[in-house]
Amino acid sequence: MSTTLERPALGTPRKVAPAKDRGTLLRSQVRTGWTLLTPALLHSGIFIVIPVIAVLVLSLTDYSFGDTWSWVGFGNYSTLFRDVDFLASLWHTVLYAIVVIPISMAISLAVAIGLNQKIKGIGFFRTAFYIPTVTATVAIATIWLWIYNPGSGLANGFLSLFGVAPNRWLADPATALPSLMVVGIWQGLGTKIIIYLAALQGVSRDLLESADLDGASRWQKFANVTWPALGPVQFFVLITSIVGTFQVFDLVYVMTRGGPGSETRVLVLDIYQNAFQDLKLGYASAETVIMMIVIALFIGVGRLLQRADTND
Amino acid sequence: MKRGVGLTLLAAALSVVVSSCGNGVIDKSTDGVPPAEATGTLRVLLPSFPPSTKGREEFQKVVDDFQKTYPKMKVEPDFATYNNLNEKLSTSIAAGIPYDVMVTGVGWIQPFASKRIFEDLGKYGLTPDVIKEKSTAALIPAVTYDGKLYGYPLIADTRAVALRKSAFREAGLDPDKPPTSLAEIKVAAEKLTKRDKNGNITRSGFDLASATGFRQSFTTFLSSTGTPLYVGGEPNFDNKAGLDTLLWIKSMINNVQPYGQTNAAQQPLVLTGEAAMGIVGGAVDCSDKGIGQKNCDDLKFFRFNSGKEIEYVGGDLASIGSRSRHKDAAWSFIQSLTKPATLDALAKLNKKVPAYKDSANSPQAKSNPLSQFVADGLIYAANENEVPANWLEMRGNFDIQLTQAVLGQKDPAKVLHNLAGQSR
Amino acid sequence: MTSATLPAVGAGQSSSKPSAIRPGRILLYVVLIIGALLMITPFLWMVLTAFKSDLEIMKFSWLPSELRWRNFTEAMQTAPFLRYFRNSLFIAVGETAFTLAVCTTAGYALAKMPLRGGKMLLNYFILLLLVPFQIILVPLFMIVKSIPLFGGNNILGHGGIGWLNSWWGLIIPLGAAPLFTFLARQFYVSLPDELAQAARVDGLGEFGIFWRIMTPLIKPALITICVFQIEAAWNGFLWPLMITTSDTMRPLQLGLAIFSQNPAEIQWPYLMAGTALATLPMIVLFVFAQKRFVEGMANVGIKG
Incomplete structure (x- = not known):
């Protein structure tokens, strides 16, 4: 027997209940569908789409909260590509995303599978891995600043046990961004583990049992039953990880403010400072538009990779 | 389709019901109306009062005083945090509902005055001659734009230098003759720096208090050579004094203090003995709840002087919104806010010193040795001076680029030249 | 298709029902415990810090001198x-x-x-x-x-x-x-x-x-x-x-x-x-x- 879960096709059901006329059913489904979808469409239209349109319009102006403003066409955009802070932020953000996304996804899936076993103290472990998500960022930042403290820090103390020379971590331009990535991975595990855990409940036990009967190895079960069943959720985690890493802000803001120099400056930090410290809302809007395009490109690549992955 | 219409009707009906409970219609103007008859709500944005029970009590006293003149007006305070002040200011401006009274800090007045967001207080009789009598001279340049006054100083946020007497004696230095010039400080700091056998700094010789950026410390050191950062909105740092100062900072970092050093509480390191000398704020708590009397007695305070004795001063400044519909009332509120008793309370709540003229005799100055020292020193005030209109933008540029110069990523002379070019 | 006859790596574990102690289990516990500690530490530190005095808090340390x-x-x-x-x-x-x-x-x-x-x-x-x-x-x-x-x-x-x-x-x-x-x-x-x-x-x-x-x-x-x-x-x-x-x-x-x-x-x-x-x-x-x-x-x- 095949242990590959049929992925349900999007939208149209293939078979139709015999008792009903095909057209009636379709109409009733379409009507129900739109009714169910309307509140979300209305809500997102008002509270997200309209603001985004406002951002698009603002990006063509030099609005800076003053009495007067004027249209500048694509002036903001052409300035952006000569803005060293923006280019540095873009580069750091892309680097951050490329490193953090695969590592954090792999670790959280592994931990989720571990936590899906029948083990003692499961509740404790699940809660423990979720705690960084609920711990206030200010507390997280403070302790990581201690861990990375060049003088009395825990990281150097630990490494010195192995005779490794002390590092300057966040204070060293060369290691600041990688140090920040570690915290980002650490903090983001909780939510991903939860989503994977929830998804692992949906993996058909019948299929796993029949694979057992077939004498499949653990790895075979994972590859042939669990992995395909996780497909839709993998996609969700990938997309949200891309968005989340591109929009990393709080952590950088409280830990380094983008320093030393601009070594850990990331896009949302740059946008935020342009908008609310420098009060250049028009310029920050143009920057946001570029950022959204870049994320969209990444998502496009992510979808291609995923399609290649689920096809084999 | 029918369902859609039904939903819309339902929503409309709901909103009518709910809106009848809401209030807060934008007020009619009260300017020109006799105070006793003026009605409406005065909206006040101020980070100076913490929204704690104590802060609220003090604020209520100001409101009570204001309502002696404007009995029918309500006051709606918005206790923002300093960190989010700009977001609140800018959204309220964009949405067309600006505050009537806004409290900001040094560096805000010029940009906002140039955007015509703040009102010229000269209309209410606050002329340069009047403010000289009321306020410490330290903050007058900070509220001046184009020769006019756009703000009223409330409290002063000061920086002095402190040394540990015990560390000085241990290193064979005389604590009664503190080093004040940049050159002297460097010599002393190098003697005071302690290292472990691997050469890592275990106690800093001098704390530059610049973990988040060198803008403020650069301004301070530069001013102590008699060179203000800006003069009349024009950059005054792309010169020999500027370069010498920046090179001096560069020679200090990772020599007498590791870059980015800060303690868990982000407090001045000299207060805990983690540095032998260093920049401190405007108050120190000598009680057991604070750093304790023993620590306090080991401290000696002094000021930078590389040709000019200076003390870095920032502060809280109250302004009137140019689109306020209650400007007369707003001015009356500022008068209540700037009564000495209120400023004393504000100084205590914020651990700063009051910005009125006789600050040295204020209760806050009497309460601890550091506040007394900085209040006495307000005559030596220095800060960024007359900043350009794009100063808010420049602040970030300074923080980034000075760090790049200090860490050797960029050429210091080029950085200063670049910053001068960006100032507009 | 999963073919059952292949002598895959770890096949010995897969078909047998979980026994009391297996190396895999122990490894799992060790990894989870280390992971959990790494996750909880900042929270613990936050709680401990809540008991400290102003002076204690300035220096990086674990334990408060008394529970305030x-x-x-x-x-x-x-x-x-x-x-x-x-x-x-x-x-x-x-x-x-x-x-x-x-x-x-x-x-x-x-x-x-x-x-x-x-x-x-x-x-x-x-x-x-x-x-x-x-x-x-x-x-x-x-x-x-x-x-x-x-x-x-x-x-x-x-x-x-x-x-x-x-x-x-x-x-x-x-x-x-x-x-x-x-x-x-x-x-x-x-x-x-x-x-x-x-x-x-x-x-x-x-x-x-x-x-x-x-x-x-x-x-x-x-x-x-x-x-x-x-x-x-x-x-x-x-x-x-x-x-x-x-x-x-x-x-x-x-x-x-x-x-x-x-x-x-x-x-x-x-x-x-x-x-x-x-x-x-x-x-x-x-x-x-x-x-x-x-x-x-x-x-x-x-x-x-």
């Missing part, structure tokens, strides 16, 4: 924290109810209903995720101010303050994030269509199928949405700060900001004590929620 319980009581007496707790609870519950109602329905429609342009609609919701909240702050503020017929506004949204300073403004704009619509959709899409068809044969309407058949099956996802949304609402800072001016509606995180209001004078012991107390309900909530994940497992016994 008064830090907790003093912190809570600094401001009306009971009201802040109540406000946060109200916002969290309101936002979660709103999110569940809007996002499950939309997620189901996207996953299971034959809508023309269904793929486009899904892409629309994914694209919405790209929008960073920080930058739409200003336009969003203006929209919330111009909600017609609220807060003194006329039908065109002029003249008043709309949803500013109101529970509506605190709850509705940030509720029902596209993230949760997307999440719900991804879980509904994993459910087999045969279930719905069987229900249709039994004469159940489309809404009944959504509500009585499919939604109970994604209970783990619903709990996930609840946990995430409650936590987001509970920790919300910037939006409540922006749209409220009066203190009567402000939530917990704004109350805690009192202790760090002046960046030069952060009251660390109180801040940590307050933060620890604020985090506690979220941890308790999670402890209960994670049990439900297992419960969900029993329900999903579907043939593939």
Whole structure:
């Protein structure tokens, strides 16, 4: 027997209940569908789409909260590509995303599978891995600043046990961004583990049992039953990880403010400072538009990779 | 389709019901109306009062005083945090509902005055001659734009230098003759720096208090050579004094203090003995709840002087919104806010010193040795001076680029030249 | 096809039922314990710091010299924290109810209903995720101010303050994030269509199928949405700060900001004590929620 879960096709059901006329059913489904979808469409239209349109319009102006403003066409955009802070932020953000996304996804899936076993103290472990998500960022930042403290820090103390020379971590331009990535991975595990855990409940036990009967190895079960069943959720985690890493802000803001120099400056930090410290809302809007395009490109690549992955 | 219409009707009906409970219609103007008859709500944005029970009590006293003149007006305070002040200011401006009274800090007045967001207080009789009598001279340049006054100083946020007497004696230095010039400080700091056998700094010789950026410390050191950062909105740092100062900072970092050093509480390191000398704020708590009397007695305070004795001063400044519909009332509120008793309370709540003229005799100055020292020193005030209109933008540029110069990523002379070019 | 005869690596483990002690198990425990410690440490440190004195707090260290319980009581007496707790609870519950109602329905429609342009609609919701909240702050503020017929506004949204300073403004704009619509959709899409068809044969309407058949099956996802949304609402800072001016509606995180209001004078012991107390309900909530994940497992016994 095949242990590959049929992925349900999007939208149209293939078979139709015999008792009903095909057209009636379709109409009733379409009507129900739109009714169910309307509140979300209305809500997102008002509270997200309209603001985004406002951002698009603002990006063509030099609005800076003053009495007067004027249209500048694509002036903001052409300035952006000569803005060293923006280019540095873009580069750091892309680097951050490329490193953090695969590592954090792999670790959280592994931990989720571990936590899906029948083990003692499961509740404790699940809660423990979720705690960084609920711990206030200010507390997280403070302790990581201690861990990375060049003088009395825990990281150097630990490494010195192995005779490794002390590092300057966040204070060293060369290691600041990688140090920040570690915290980002650490903090983001909780939510991903939860989503994977929830998804692992949906993996058909019948299929796993029949694979057992077939004498499949653990790895075979994972590859042939669990992995395909996780497909839709993998996609969700990938997309949200891309968005989340591109929009990393709080952590950088409280830990380094983008320093030393601009070594850990990331896009949302740059946008935020342009908008609310420098009060250049028009310029920050143009920057946001570029950022959204870049994320969209990444998502496009992510979808291609995923399609290649689920096809084999 | 029918369902859609039904939903819309339902929503409309709901909103009518709910809106009848809401209030807060934008007020009619009260300017020109006799105070006793003026009605409406005065909206006040101020980070100076913490929204704690104590802060609220003090604020209520100001409101009570204001309502002696404007009995029918309500006051709606918005206790923002300093960190989010700009977001609140800018959204309220964009949405067309600006505050009537806004409290900001040094560096805000010029940009906002140039955007015509703040009102010229000269209309209410606050002329340069009047403010000289009321306020410490330290903050007058900070509220001046184009020769006019756009703000009223409330409290002063000061920086002095402190040394540990015990560390000085241990290193064979005389604590009664503190080093004040940049050159002297460097010599002393190098003697005071302690290292472990691997050469890592275990106690800093001098704390530059610049973990988040060198803008403020650069301004301070530069001013102590008699060179203000800006003069009349024009950059005054792309010169020999500027370069010498920046090179001096560069020679200090990772020599007498590791870059980015800060303690868990982000407090001045000299207060805990983690540095032998260093920049401190405007108050120190000598009680057991604070750093304790023993620590306090080991401290000696002094000021930078590389040709000019200076003390870095920032502060809280109250302004009137140019689109306020209650400007007369707003001015009356500022008068209540700037009564000495209120400023004393504000100084205590914020651990700063009051910005009125006789600050040295204020209760806050009497309460601890550091506040007394900085209040006495307000005559030596220095800060960024007359900043350009794009100063808010420049602040970030300074923080980034000075760090790049200090860490050797960029050429210091080029950085200063670049910053001068960006100032507009 | 899985061929059973291959002597795969680790095949010895796979078919045998879990015995008492196996090297794999021990390794699993060791890894999980180290991982859990790494995760909990900052939280522990926060709780320990809450007991410290001002002087102790300046230096990086673990243990306080004594347990200063008064830090907790003093912190809570600094401001009306009971009201802040109540406000946060109200916002969290309101936002979660709103999110569940809007996002499950939309997620189901996207996953299971034959809508023309269904793929486009899904892409629309994914694209919405790209929008960073920080930058739409200003336009969003203006929209919330111009909600017609609220807060003194006329039908065109002029003249008043709309949803500013109101529970509506605190709850509705940030509720029902596209993230949760997307999440719900991804879980509904994993459910087999045969279930719905069987229900249709039994004469159940489309809404009944959504509500009585499919939604109970994604209970783990619903709990996930609840946990995430409650936590987001509970920790919300910037939006409540922006749209409220009066203190009567402000939530917990704004109350805690009192202790760090002046960046030069952060009251660390109180801040940590307050933060620890604020985090506690979220941890308790999670402890209960994670049990439900297992419960969900029993329900999903579907043939593939």
